[in-house]
Amino acid sequence: MAGIYLHIPFCSSICQYCDFFVTTKRDFQMQEKYVAAILEEISFYANPQLEIKTIYFGGGTPSLLKIEFLAKVLEEIYKNFKVTFEPEITIEVNPKEVTLQDFLVYKKLGINRLSIGTQSFEENELKFLTRLHSSNDAIKCFTEARKAGFQNVSLDLIFGLQNQTLESWAKSLEKTVELNPEHISLYGLTFYEGTKFTRKLEKGKIQKLPEETELEFYLKAIEVLTKNGFEHYEVSSFAKPNFYSKHNSSYWNHTEYLGVGASAHSFFAGKRFWNFANLEKYFESVLKFGNGIEEEEKITTETLELEKLMLGLRQKKGVNWNDLELLKQIPKDFYTIEKNNLRLTSKGFAMYDSIAEKLASYL
Ligand code: SF4
Structure with missing residues (x-):
């Protein structure tokens, strides 16, 4: 899908x-x-x-x-x-x-x-x-x-x-x-x-x-x-x-998608790739190769896991998570935990960017 x-x-x-x-x-x-x-x-x-x-x-x-x-x-x-x-x-x-x-x-x-x-x-x-x-x-x-x-x-x-x-x-x-x-x-x-x-x-x-x-x-x-x-x-x-x-x-759920057109990003077949954000370069690339890809990045298992965690935290459904060391990175009033399911509170959502940054550097 x-x-x-x-x-x-x-x-x-x-x-x-x-x-x-x-x-x-x-x-x-x-x-x-x-x-x-x-x-x-x-x-x-x-x-x-x-x-x-x-x-x-x-x-x-x-x-x-x-x-x-x-x-x-x-x-x-x-x-x-x-x-x-x-x-x-x-x-x-x-x-x-x-x-x-x-x-x-x-x-x-x-x-x-x-x-x-x-x-x-x-x-x-x-x-x-x-x-x-x-x-x-x-x-x-x-x-x-x-x-x-x-x-x-x-x-x-x-x-x-x-x-x-x-x-x-x-x-x-x-x-x-x-x-x-x-x-x-x-x-x-x-x-x-x-x-x-x-x-x-x-x-x-x-x-x-x-x-x-x-x-x-x-x-x-x-x-x-x-x-x-x-x-x-x-x-x-x-x-x-x-x-x-x-x-x-x-x-947010890591489903594959294809991005078409200048500057579009894709997540497909275990890779992330993105098109030229420049019309001339985009046209030239499509003419030569049939696609507008400027660069691609293979996703390692660790990156994928980290992304899953970050994307899960963006959502109301939260993530399945009980790693105490990691939890120390997030202030207590920014999340709730119910049966291993961690969800950000409204305040946590507001601070999502800084929480994500902190977790990413810790991991
Ligand atoms: S320039 Fe304005 S209308 Fe065009 S994409 Fe940006 S925000 Fe939207």
Whole structure:
């Protein structure tokens, strides 16, 4: 069983905090060339015995991809693999950049899950993030998704923004709850190397919120969302019962996946490999070798075990674990243990990165 991730790098403009591989070159010729490369990669990995359970169009803004290209990509996947009955097929979309008509066609293509880049429902926060849409655009987008019949919709939210207050954050959470999506992904604003935000931060043009405030925001989100029927099933993910993201869960459960497109990562046949995050190099590699792989890494048994531990800790289900020496690495109020099953508490989830770092260096 495996999943396929397709990286569609096209964006209308580049948000200043974003560190994904994206490009604003997205005319018809570019899309045509890019999709031709993706199709080539799909046929490179062809395996009619390989069962594909989830397909995920991420980006970038995959909803900017012309429908005819989207259809071609799906057709090629069905032609080259054994796609299971009713696979989870997700597409990321941005408010204001997708129409009701698009949603209706997505449905016809078999896409059954949407991930909407809402980020916030406060105008000043959306402006700060340099997003192109307004709060009303996000609401309209969600409403139209419902109108088109989508019953599995995820919304993204970002916290930890300069000038964001606990009140404004609570308002975004309340609006989200009111819309009643099936899934919510939460992200704390991160200052990645090479982004405009990081340069602005270094020049003192914008500020980072203190860690305690970020923690407060995170705990507030857990409180509001769990009170309203969402399960906090992974560090950054909340879902109504039976609506966990199957695709993302497969990452956390060590299921194999193939990544196609520039910058895409794969975990397959005991290896991790990743594609060039550069269009020219990616095209050149696909032309020469049929795939866009820049580098690969064999996974040793120890690395695999360590990864399993880290990925298990990200999830509500926790890990089977009773190693006392290792437990000493985690502060007591960050976890609970029941019959050898260790789970992080809300505070533990909030500190996941530092716990993972500590455990990794200890192991
Ligand atoms: S729309 Fe998404 S992928 Fe594109 S630049 Fe903004 S955050 Fe990045």
